[in-house]
Amino acid sequence: MSLGDEPGYGDSSRGEDGGYGGSGQTRTRLPGGGGGDVYGGARRGRSSSRSLVTVVGVVVLLIAAIAFANRGGDDSSSSGGGGSDNAGTSPTAASGERPVGSKDSGIPSGFAHSPVGAESAAANYAVALGSADMFNKTRRDQILSAVITPSKVAEFEASLDQAYTPQFNQNVGLNADGSTPQGYTFVSRTSPIGTKVTESSADAATVEVWCSGLLGLAGDNSTNPVTSTWFTITAQLEWTAGDWKIVTHSQKEGPAPVPGDDRASSADDIAKAVEEYGGFTYAR
Template identity: 55%
Template sequence: MNPGDEQTYADTGHTRTRLPDSDPYGGAPRRTPPRSSPRSLVTVVGVAVLLIAAIAFANRGDGSSSDRSSAKNDKPTTAPTAASGTRPVDTKSSGVPTGFTQTQQGAQSAASNYAVALGSTDMFNKDSRNALLHLLYTPEAATRLGGPMNQAYSADFLAKMGLDTAGNPPKGSTFVSRVVPVGTTVLQYTDNDAKVAVWYLGLIGMAGTASTDPVTSSWKTWTFDLRWSDGDWKIVSDTQRDGPAPVPGDDKAATSDEISKAIEEYGGFTYAR
């Protein structure tokens, strides 16, 4: 998913984080990364560069560009950071919140929860990936993207990420891939179409004593073109760009065991605008 349009977003406060400057896990010494290291192939949590290129190719000329003439708003508007207090949904499909309202708040809630699902470890397993594709995208987009997605998550790519052909990590290791939305903004909206940007913190890497690719964080903005279809918001196309990233802080990097335990013990949320 190629970097999206360069939009201007509302100023936000600083969050302090620290990225590990060396292997914090104390296992095998870090190897000098090869030219095609796993980290260089991942530009966003759970999404490979190969996948980005494939989707960019598939999305060409899909008619869902950011210049919809029917859009009521062509610029992002400032929105309060406080929660709206409106319950987003009461239902889930395959563990993903669905059934959002046909409103701007509903579109923002949908985009946030879809980003979480598409940034999860489920994307590294063929069956769960295809299920998410058909659940979250319009039928036309799902048909168009199925092949490129499966090709992007090839056995070779999974191996470079330290996973087997089914997307499973080695015994004793925990593969981490999470998206944590920080905020959303509506770039365009009509009753049947919406363009929503989700600013998020991403986590990706392998937690294990022998890992040379520890879990690190990144900041991204994921922009979704949504369409009201079959009683819910569905993705027509999506793009990503780096940042905005806050200044790194001085937090001490966690150990492999601490990261694995946190991933196992701390579940996710249903995100609401």
């Protein structure tokens, strides 16, 4: 779940249509086409050819890893500088910089005044804006004050107050007032997969954050089971009062991988996972 999923928010198709997945309703896919627990169902069978491909793939990866490890110090033929320089420019490698040393309203703050710091800020802000706390008015306002540039906070608050309506709350399985029905666990999480700076200057940066999201109501009789989605957030940030803050925020669908053969877990397993597994402080 993320900010762009709300009705009337963002400039993408998902954010404009309203709700998670762009329709204000979660999408329910019943595994195996059978009844019973909407989270369960029979596991789809794996073909022998697919299993063979998987085994071969693992073997190839192991051989490649061993060959790489045995290369020793023969790096003279590689282009560019040393290993540390390559890591600093690779889009998939960690920068090694410490992300933050403090928090504001429970949200990481105090990011480095650099493009790397802007990436870390955008990733952590995406998590906060896609959390279940956004369905609580008091908590939502605290989050916005922590991640949005001061001059835009009132605008964001007004926009989201219009988005988080009683009807929208009911669409995602909550009570009209945004509370969770008794006996259920509400899930709304955003997990950044990667970040990319598309524009930057001394005090401004535009960052794209590729994310996976979870949204739904975990419970035996839930008609809005927890489902996953993939989307990319674009955040324009500015350096103000010693930290990066969001100026504008939008979202688009994908890139989405092909769904795997994992069997959907039970409602109890999903609820326990949400309660037992905490989040991360994301760093570039």
